[in-house]
Amino acid sequence: MTVPISGKEIARQIEKKFPQGIIESSPQALVVDGKSLLEIAAYLKNTRGLDFDYLAAITAVDYLDYFEVIYQLTSLKHNHSLVVKTRCYGRESPSLPSVVGLWRGADFQEREIYDLFGIIFEGHPNLRRIVLWDGFEGHPLRKDYLRW
Amino acid sequence: MEVDEVYSREQLDEAEGKQIEALKARSQQPIPDPDEWLEEELKRNILLTSVDALLDWARRSSLWSVVCFPACCAFEFIATAASRFDISRFGMEIIRASPRQADLMITAGTLTWKMAPQVKRIYDQMAEPKWVIAMGACAISGGIFASSYSVVPGYNRIIPVDVYVPGCPPRPEALLYGIRTLQKKIAKRSLINQGR
Amino acid sequence: MVIKTEPFVVNFGPAHPSTHGVFRMRMTLDGEVIVDMEPVFGYLHRGIEKLAEERTYTGCIPLTDRLDYTASMTNNFAYVLAVEKLAHVPVPARAEYLRVIMAELQRIASHLIAVGTFLNDCGAFMTPVLYMLREREKILDLFEMACGQRLTYNYMRVGGLSQDIPDEFVPALKKFVQVMPGWIDEYDQLLKENEILLARTKGVGILPKELAINISASGPVLRASGVKWDIRRADPYSIYERFDFDIPTGAVGDCYDRYRVRIEEMRQSVRILKQALKGLPRGKVRSDVPHLFRPPVGEAYGHIEAPRGELGFYLVSDGSIAPYRFHVRASTLINLTALRDMMVGWKVADAIITFGSIDICMAEVDR
Numbered sequence: 001m002t003v004p005i006s007g008k009e010i011a012r013q014i015e016k017k018f019p020q021g022i023i024e025s026s027p028q029a030l031v032v033d034g035k036s037l038l039e040i041a042a043y044l045k046n047t048r049g050l051d052f053d054y055l056a057a058i059t060a061v062d063y064l065d066y067f068e069v070i071y072q073l074t075s076l077k078h079n080h081s082l083v084v085k086t087r088c089y090g091r092e093s094p095s096l097p098s099v100v101g102l103w104r105g106a107d108f109q110e111r112e113i114y115d116l117f118g119i120i121f122e123g124h125p126n127l128r129r130i131v132l133w134d135g136f137e138g139h140p141l142r143k144d145y146l147r148w
Numbered sequence: 149m150e151v152d153e154v155y156s157r158e159q160l161d162e163a164e165g166k167q168i169e170a171l172k173a174r175s176q177q178p179i180p181d182p183d184e185w186l187e188e189e190l191k192r193n194i195l196l197t198s199v200d201a202l203l204d205w206a207r208r209s210s211l212w213s214v215v216c217f218p219a220c221c222a223f224e225f226i227a228t229a230a231s232r233f234d235i236s237r238f239g240m241e242i243i244r245a246s247p248r249q250a251d252l253m254i255t256a257g258t259l260t261w262k263m264a265p266q267v268k269r270i271y272d273q274m275a276e277p278k279w280v281i282a283m284g285a286c287a288i289s290g291g292i293f294a295s296s297y298s299v300v301p302g303y304n305r306i307i308p309v310d311v312y313v314p315g316c317p318p319r320p321e322a323l324l325y326g327i328r329t330l331q332k333k334i335a336k337r338s339l340i341n342q343g344r
Numbered sequence: 345m346v347i348k349t350e351p352f353v354v355n356f357g358p359a360h361p362s363t364h365g366v367f368r369m370r371m372t373l374d375g376e377v378i379v380d381m382e383p384v385f386g387y388l389h390r391g392i393e394k395l396a397e398e399r400t401y402t403g404c405i406p407l408t409d410r411l412d413y414t415a416s417m418t419n420n421f422a423y424v425l426a427v428e429k430l431a432h433v434p435v436p437a438r439a440e441y442l443r444v445i446m447a448e449l450q451r452i453a454s455h456l457i458a459v460g461t462f463l464n465d466c467g468a469f470m471t472p473v474l475y476m477l478r479e480r481e482k483i484l485d486l487f488e489m490a491c492g493q494r495l496t497y498n499y500m501r502v503g504g505l506s507q508d509i510p511d512e513f514v515p516a517l518k519k520f521v522q523v524m525p526g527w528i529d530e531y532d533q534l535l536k537e538n539e540i541l542l543a544r545t546k547g548v549g550i551l552p553k554e555l556a557i558n559i560s561a562s563g564p565v566l567r568a569s570g571v572k573w574d575i576r577r578a579d580p581y582s583i584y585e586r587f588d589f590d591i592p593t594g595a596v597g598d599c600y601d602r603y604r605v606r607i608e609e610m611r612q613s614v615r616i617l618k619q620a621l622k623g624l625p626r627g628k629v630r631s632d633v634p635h636l637f638r639p640p641v642g643e644a645y646g647h648i649e650a651p652r653g654e655l656g657f658y659l660v661s662d663g664s665i666a667p668y669r670f671h672v673r674a675s676t677l678i679n680l681t682a683l684r685d686m687m688v689g690w691k692v693a694d695a696i697i698t699f700g701s702i703d704i705c706m707a708e709v710d711r
Contacts, residue, residue, distance in 0.1 A: 002579035028643075055560050057645070057673040059658045070658070072645055072673075076557065076573055083645075105560030107681050116393075128161065131386035131710055132298060133262045135165030140297050140394055157382065160370070215361050218388055219707055220413035222365075223457075223495055227484075230477035245361045263366055263387040266358050292406060295398075296391035317495050 003080040007031075010050075010082060014043060029070075029083040037086050038097045044073060044082070045102055051075045052082060055103035060113045062143045067094050067119055088119060091142075098124040116141040167265050175264070175305040182308055207251070207277065208334035210239035211327070214250035214270060218257030221284040224317040225256045233320035238327060247273040252330075253307075254323075258286035258293055259300040271307045279334070281326055282309045285316040292316065351379050358387045362465055362696050365706030369695075376691045381684050389710040396670035401427055401502060401637055404670060408657075409496035411672060412708040414457050417450035417487075418650040420500040425581055426646030426657035427502045431639035438627040439504035440583045445517070445620050446490070446499065447648075448613040452524070453483045454651035455606045458703040462603060463535070465700040466544050472531065479527055482520055489513050502637060504630030514621070521617050528610055545599040549686045549698030552597060559681040563653025564605045565702055569597035575649040586623070587616045599701040606703075636665045645673075652676050652703055672711055676704040 011025035021036030032040050044052045052073040060069045071084040088094040098121035099106045110121045111130040118139035121127060129136065138145050155163075217225070229235045229243065244250065247270050259267060271280070282303050285291030290301035303309055310333060313326035356369040363369075366387035372380040392411065396404045408423045409416040421443055428435065435443075460476035484494045490509045491499040499506055535541055551561070556569040566573055574591045576584045592608035594601025639661045647656035653675025660669035679702050687695045 053557055056647070056654065057656055057658065057671075059669070059671040059673075061660055061669045072656075072658075076571065079578055103560065104555075104558045105678050105681055107559075108677055112677075128158070129386075131389040133165045133168045133386070134161040135169050136298075140391060145297075157370070215359060218366050220410055220495060223413060227477065227481070227494075230481075231474050232478065232481045243361075245359070258388065258390055260387060260389055262389065263358060266387075270359055292410070293390045293392075293395065296395055299390050319494065 001079075002074065004028075005080050005082045007083070010044075014040065017043065023087070029085050031085045031087070034086050034088055034096050038099065038102075041071075041084070041099055041102055044084070049078075051077050053077070055099070055105050056081070058099075058106055058109045058113065060117050060119060060141075062117060062141065064143060065089070067117060069096060069113070069119065071099070091144075093120055094118070095120040095122055097122050098127075100124055115139070118142065164265075168261055171265050171268065171306065172261050175300070178302060178304045179306070179308045181304065182310060204335050208331040211252040211279075211330075212242045212244065212250050213240060213252045213254050214247050214274060215243060215245045216253050216255050216257075216267060216270065218255075218259065218263060219286065221256035221287070221317040224320055224323065225254060225283065228320040228323050233324065235324070235327075238324075238331075240327070247271075248275055250274055251278050252281065253278070254281045254283050255287045255303050255309075256283045258291065259303055259306075260298050261300055262298065264300055264306050267303075268306050279310045279330055280307055281311045281313060281323075281330060283313045283315075283323060283326070284318055285314060288312045288314060349374055362700070364461060364700065364704060367699075367704070367706055367709075371692070371695070373692070378687050378690055378692065378695055381687050381695070383680060383683055385706065385709055387710065388706045390707075392711045393670050393672065396667055398666060400665045401639070401667065402635070404667065405500065406496065406498045408672075409498055410707060411674075411711065412650065412652060412655070412676070412705045413495060414705055415450050415454040415651045416495065416497050417446045417499065418454075418648060419655065420497065421447050421582075422646060422648040422650065422655045423657050424500045424502050425648060426644050426659050427639065429646045430642060430644035430659055430661055431502075431637070433503045433633060434631055435504055435582075436627050436629060436631055437625050438508075439629045439631075441620050441624045442505055442509065442629065443500060443582055444584065444587070445617060445624075446487075448616045448620070449483050449486060449517075451613045451651045452610050453480050455610050456480045456483075458651070459531075459603060459606050462599075462697070462700045462703070463541075465696050466541060468535075468541075472535070475531065479524070486513065486516055486520065489516065501630060501633075503633040504628075506630070508629045514624070517617070517621060521614055521621065524614050525611065528607065528614075532607060542600065544694075544697060545603065545701070547596070548599050548690065548694050549701060550596060550598045551682060551686055555682055555685065556597065560678050561653070561682070562675050562679070563649070563651070564602055564609065565653065565679045567591065568594035568601035568605045570595060575647060575654055579647075581646075581648055587619050589616050599697050602701045602703075638663055638665055643669075647673065650675060652705065652708070653679055655708075672708070674708045674711060676702075677709045680704060680709065 006027040007025040007030035010030050011022050018036050021032050021040050023031045044050050052075050054074040054076050056072040056074050066087045066089045068087050074081045088096050114127050115129045282288050287303050290299050293299040294301050311326050311330045315322050351372050351374040354371050358366040358368045368384040370382045392407050408419045411419045456476040460473040463472035491497050551569050553570045556566050572593050589612045592605050594605050641663045643660040645658045647654050655675050656673030658671040659667050662668040686698050
């Protein structure tokens with residue numbers, strides 16, 4: 001049975017190493033700051049005992065004040081999972097660092113989030129529209145996108 | 149290996165995007181259906197010669213389709229072509245990808261604006277006489293996806309459609325009925341052409 | 345004398361009979377060898393995630409049918425599992441058994457198409473496809489008995505199923521389960537040691553184990569590369585802990601391994617079906633859930649082992665009758681990440697086979 005690890009427990013383990021990185025932690029998820037996302041993700045992937053080598057999914061949600069990007073991490077070796085979230089603010093060009101260097105599975109998913117939400121992932125090798133055509137105006141999955 | 153591409157990827161994408169937006173701009177109204185064959189007057193006043201009847205029989209008994217399989221209806225079309233609902237008994241087992249050798253396009257699936265220029269190009273490349281069967285709810289009017297931002301509400305925005313087969317997806321028997329209806333239409337083809 | 349060659353870019357267009365849907369590849373070829381490749385998709389992007397935000401939770405189920413249309417039952421299953429996780433809705437025992445029966449039948453039907461079209465790409469023109477579609481018709485008859493539809497079933501509901509199975513279903517299923525292993529053996533006998541198949545698929549399109557984990561591959565693609573990860577065993581959902589089945593894995597991760605894994609999975613599905621039939625209880629098939637059902641505020645990620653990989657749904661609820669966010673974790677989109685690595689250096693014919701062996705469904709890639 002895949003054990004979902006509590007965000008609070010991970011926060012306790014890493015708060016000394018990344019004091020500013022953690023915004024909040026709950027049993028369901030660990031919310032980190034956009035700037036320390038890459039370091040925390042690398043730590044989660046490479047530390048023995050955590051070994052989160054499999055990125056199950058990346059999603060984004062538009063909560064009008066901010067965009068939240070959710071990472072579902074799994075460890076195949078230890079069979080446990082963790083949810084990491086991060087937020088980015090601003091409607092014009094919100095941006096976050098890209099985790100493609102750590103997990104290549106993020107490639108198409110980040111491009112899709114850029115296409116449908118407009119969140120820019122810094123460090124992504126090929127950030128272009130993927131499911132919509134070049135020249136499409138707007139980002140459809142935002143809550144303020146009007147179709148007609 | 150060093151490759152000097154003539155066009156870069158960004159340029160190709162941009163050109164494709166312009167093509168899609170141009171097609172979208174000029175497809176705001178549906179194309180009227182070619183349905184003069186249903187007019188009662190024509191049936192009474194014109195006699196067919198035996199050559200015309202033979203040509204029409206040959207055309208309708210061996211309709212060759214072109215591959216146009218975007219979405220789910222494609223699997224009902226493949227099931228119709230398989231051994232249980234055998235489309236080969238109507239002479240239609242040839243489903244080649246070559247538009248020049250085809251005279252029927254069965255549009256099996258939702259059409260999106262991104263795909264629309266490609267479908268229009270395939271339709272334009274088909275040689276006359278050619279017919280179109282719109283298969284499924286998505287092909288008729290956009291179906292369950294009609295209100296989406298990227299779906300064309302029906303193939304009749306970009307190409308003229310002869311027969312509409314409703315269903316989501318239509319059963320193979322329904323598709324065969326649609327093909328039979330098209331065959332009746334083709335039987336009257338010389339009838340219509342002489343009337344002009 | 346050395347002949348100077350020049351690479352050229354060829355468009356492997358969206359309307360192509362071998363691309364299993366509307367998939368486009370821009371290939372840079374040096375003669376027949378692929379030097380570079382860029383996949384382009386989005387030709388079937390219908391905006392399902394946005395449309396779901398306007399529909400009720402039950403009304404989203406027909407949208408999930410049309411995601412991976414060759415495996416609609418498992419799509420429904422993943423979605424209702426995610427909603428039940430979000431709202432803690434109990435499911436009656438008979439519904440659980442029937443769900444497993446439908447999911448495993450769907451797995452067999454989907455693998456039949458996958459293997460049939462893969463062999464079509466390999467060059468066995470129509471024979472395997474016609475044989476496998478013949479078997480698939482028998483499964484579709486069973487589905488039609490249960491819910492009236494052949495392709496997009498809309499059968500599962502939040503809290504169970506939409507209706508109970510008729511009386512003739514169980515005897516028909518018993519008969520099917522008895523003869524299906526014989527048919528799988530028939531295909532195997534024709535193809536397992538076939539020289540042409542071995543020459544065309546062994547060693548072609550290798551996906552190494554570390555790369556497969558790094559790109560978050562799932563399903564037969566991951567298992568053929570040697571990783572024994574099946575969500576039915578690793579994170580059991582519904583009642584899969586009660587059933588006894590093996591997880592076939594491959595050694596190398598080439599096209600032949602992916603083909604073998606699918607054939608073996610069909611056998612294991614028949615095994616699960618036999619066990620589920622034996623234990624099928626009586627009772628009702630749906631727990632009482634209001635029609636315009638409002639789950640509590642929160643979020644949930646529910647995932648299952650669909651025939652093509654890990655299909656997950658991420659749902660966010662704000663307490664109203666429609667989901668606030670509906671995201672599909674599409675297994676086939678993520679499996680395609682390493683396509684370029686698997687194709688570069690091979691010839692065009694091998695590229696078609698590699699692509700066919702990953703077994704994608706464009707409606708799920710594009711959503």
